[in-house]
Amino acid sequence: MKRSDIVRSIQVKFKRLSVADSVAMINNISNHLADALANGDRVEIRGFGTFQTRIHAPKITTNPRTGKKIHLPSRKTILFRPSPRLIKKMNEA
Known part of the structure; x- marks a missing residue:
């Protein structure tokens, strides 16, 4: 939609x-x-769900193509947790 x-x-x-x-x-x-x-x-919309931010810590990882170590800085992501009512409505549809 x-x-x-x-x-x-x-x-x-x-x-x-x-x-x-x-x-x-x-x-x-x-x-x-x-x-x-x-x-x-934190944003809560009753009957729909909750939005909140999550901070991911910086980390060192490996580039799968080159095998080189790369540094990933910390970043924010959005976490959405649906309400039980939304989950129920989705499963009934």
Whole structure:
């Protein structure tokens, strides 16, 4: 499902919203999510799941093609844990 599909489904459900309002709403939600995660906050959407950042420590690994050792710096990744309700709904579909 793409962003445009979500906009269309919002349009079907909330007929009074314009396309611009629907796009603005989705952009606003995704911007708030991104800002919170960038600040290291945990974002919980009840009935859907939890987003949080995880910091991976720096490490030295081997390049499988060349066999040379390379240094990987620390990095942040996003961890999503679905809620039990979302898992149940997914399994029933």
